[in-house]
Amino acid sequence: MAANADLANLITRLETIVKRLEETGGSGGSGSGDSESVARYVEEFDTFVTDYVEPYLAASAVLGGSVDGQAKCLKSIVDEQRKFLIIASKCSAPKDASVIMKLAAGMSGNMGKMEDFKKKMKNDERSHVSAACEGVVVFSWIGYPKTPMKHVEESKESAKFYTNKVLTSTKNGDKATEHKNWVTSYLNVFDGLHAYIKDHHRTGLSWNAKNLHKPPVAPKPEHLKSDGALSLPPPPPITPPPAENECPTLPPPPPQFLMDPQPGVLDLSRADAAPKALFAEINSKGLGITGGLKKVTNDMKTHKNPDLRQHAPVPFKAKQPPTFKPMGKPKAAPKMPPKLVLEGKKWIVEYQENQNNLVIDNTEMKQTIYIYKCTKSALIVKGKINSIVLDSCKKMGVAFESVVSGVEIINSDSIQVQAQGTMPNVSIDKTDGCLVYLSKECLDCQIVSAKSSEMNVARPKDDDSGDFDEYPISEQFRTFWDEKKKTFVSESAEQMG
Numbered sequence: 001m002a003a004n005a006d007l008a009n010l011i012t013r014l015e016t017i018v019k020r021l022e023e024t025g026g027s028g029g030s031g032s033g034d035s036e037s038v039a040r041y042v043e044e045f046d047t048f049v050t051d052y053v054e055p056y057l058a059a060s061a062v063l064g065g066s067v068d069g070q071a072k073c074l075k076s077i078v079d080e081q082r083k084f085l086i087i088a089s090k091c092s093a094p095k096d097a098s099v100i101m102k103l104a105a106g107m108s109g110n111m112g113k114m115e116d117f118k119k120k121m122k123n124d125e126r127s128h129v130s131a132a133c134e135g136v137v138v139f140s141w142i143g144y145p146k147t148p149m150k151h152v153e154e155s156k157e158s159a160k161f162y163t164n165k166v167l168t169s170t171k172n173g174d175k176a177t178e179h180k181n182w183v184t185s186y187l188n189v190f191d192g193l194h195a196y197i198k199d200h201h202r203t204g205l206s207w208n209a210k211n212l213h214k215p216p217v218a219p220k221p222e223h224l225k226s227d228g229a230l231s232l233p234p235p236p237p238i239t240p241p242p243a244e245n246e247c248p249t250l251p252p253p254p255p256q257f258l259m260d261p262q263p264g265v266l267d268l269s270r271a272d273a274a275p276k277a278l279f280a281e282i283n284s285k286g287l288g289i290t291g292g293l294k295k296v297t298n299d300m301k302t303h304k305n306p307d308l309r310q311h312a313p314v315p316f317k318a319k320q321p322p323t324f325k326p327m328g329k330p331k332a333a334p335k336m337p338p339k340l341v342l343e344g345k346k347w348i349v350e351y352q353e354n355q356n357n358l359v360i361d362n363t364e365m366k367q368t369i370y371i372y373k374c375t376k377s378a379l380i381v382k383g384k385i386n387s388i389v390l391d392s393c394k395k396m397g398v399a400f401e402s403v404v405s406g407v408e409i410i411n412s413d414s415i416q417v418q419a420q421g422t423m424p425n426v427s428i429d430k431t432d433g434c435l436v437y438l439s440k441e442c443l444d445c446q447i448v449s450a451k452s453s454e455m456n457v458a459r460p461k462d463d464d465s466g467d468f469d470e471y472p473i474s475e476q477f478r479t480f481w482d483e484k485k486k487t488f489v490s491e492s493a494e495q496m497g
Helices: 002-024 040-063 065-090 097-103 105-119 123-143 148-170 176-200 268-292
Strands: 339-343 346-350 358-360 368-372 375-391 394-410 413-419 425-429 432-437 446-450 453-460 468-472 477-482 487-492
Touching (some): 040 176, 097 105, 123 148, 123 176, 148 176, 346 358
Parallel strands (some): 346 368, 358 375, 394 413, 413 432, 425 446, 432 453
Antiparallel strands (some): 453 468
């Protein structure tokens, strides 16, 4: 209990120090004295925020949505880390790791809020949100006492996996420049933090070795006087005697160990009394001890009494295995209303079932189509479109004239896609069953597949009969070391045969 009180007093004292510093000189200005001034590395951290974090906030505000919300959450983490640095500049490193965990609770809570944006994000924000969630752990460098710079480098590499996807998916969009600026400003945060740690915290967080603010001493218990003499507590209040007509209550009986003649001594005579009496009775009867047993006569014996053999033996019944009640069927997800609408420059096609006459016309080259959770339906697109995405669809067919960017198929089953004009590339990811029809204008189309099966591509025959020849897309690969190229090389099943 005393240790917990010391810990609570220490944290309260440190929070008071931070609040006083922020009121007097916490923004990097001058304080009233040396004890109230801000350490140099706190001022340098403010410079880092101005030069790197604020441009990232501005770039995120341009994109809006979940991207902007995550940026504001990251700013809260930066503010909490500044408070932590002020505490570290005034105090020596605590021996108890739980103190550091409680001081960093604000940063940990905001990092958890970053993950909540995955539930609110739109499909075109998926890579942005994932990049921010992967990279925000960079601000936990205070927990790496020996290699904080290496932690920053590893966090940046994890974030770049998703920022590269952002650049790839938005290079032909309307806000390609804004997305590129967002990626650049976000990665600059890692570079700026790496340079700051290199200058001030190369081998871990720099605590104040002089220990200007020591933890408060725990107060003495009240029953100890200042001179060390023992002060006894006051006696309990005296219970008044019962009234004349009231019967006095009897006290409870004393414990059993108080009733023993010699407390703390085991009475072996009581423990041995019962066994001794039993053996004394057995020895007293001698050989006649079996005379009290019941005898089995011949009419009770099965092999000597024929009547007993006429009854069939009781059949053996095996124990029935325990029965388990089947669990109820899971509740089906609520059926969503179908949707086919143009929102800005994106056509949204959602929750269509058994609709074979879906048509999108009056299209523009800058528009995109997003098809989500459609089943047993067919869509015809007239005109030239930027790109088409099929997500979580089953038994869906799409026919279109031309696309500028390409077609992407994700988490779907039994999909058919037919291009009547140009189509640069097709991406197939986590899909079982996909047939891609090519036209003569797009025979140079590139097909990229991953984690998919039952994929085929059909090209028109050369005799202009309108028929197609189908070719399977390889699903099996062999990887081996190439001594000439000095690297591992993969080849498909067709090359192996």
